[in-house]
Amino acid sequence: MKKIKEIWDNNRIILVLSLIIILCFMIMLFIGIKLFVGMSSSPYGDRLEGISEHPFTDEIKTSIMNKIKESDKVLTVNVHDQGKIIYVQVSFTGISLDKAKEIIQGSLESFTEDIQKNYDIEFILTEEASEEVPGFTIIGAKNIQRNAISWNNNTPYEVEKEENEENAQ
Numbered sequence: 001m002k003k004i005k006e007i008w009d010n011n012r013i014i015l016v017l018s019l020i021i022i023l024c025f026m027i028m029l030f031i032g033i034k035l036f037v038g039m040s041s042s043p044y045g046d047r048l049e050g051i052s053e054h055p056f057t058d059e060i061k062t063s064i065m066n067k068i069k070e071s072d073k074v075l076t077v078n079v080h081d082q083g084k085i086i087y088v089q090v091s092f093t094g095i096s097l098d099k100a101k102e103i104i105q106g107s108l109e110s111f112t113e114d115i116q117k118n119y120d121i122e123f124i125l126t127e128e129a130s131e132e133v134p135g136f137t138i139i140g141a142k143n144i145q146r147n148a149i150s151w152n153n154n155t156p157y158e159v160e161k162e163e164n165e166e167n168a169q
Helices: 002-037 058-069 097-110 113-118 161-168
Strands: 074-082 085-092 120-127 136-142
Touching: 058 074, 058 085, 058 097, 085 097, 097 120, 097 136
Parallel strands: 085 120
Antiparallel strands: 074 085, 120 136
């Protein structure tokens, strides 16, 4: 007992600081595990809560694809979901951008009200450029709280030929 008291008297500051450091390390470890590891096994956390009550079935996918394929200007349609987002990819041929948007806007009626209120919907429309049409790629999104599709402004920036010719001289 005398040796312990002697060690304590000679190294009191070092022992107290060591104890404080160990205690702080344990607290940081506990907080780190709690914050970064968490208790959830899902990569989405609780964002997908209630998704099983509003399933996005193959029947709904098929009805959406059939509605879009009613137009003879549609080449391919791909519909898939990930989490609470439904992705609809459509390739067109020989159509204007405005007509393509109209076809997609009309396809919204194929989505049930339940699906529209519980899933975000993203549309990706493409058309390859040809001699008849300039081609386009545009993305539209319909949020849970909105009734309409919001389209991005994908006007490409092109350097005019005149500017290139002036720079060449």
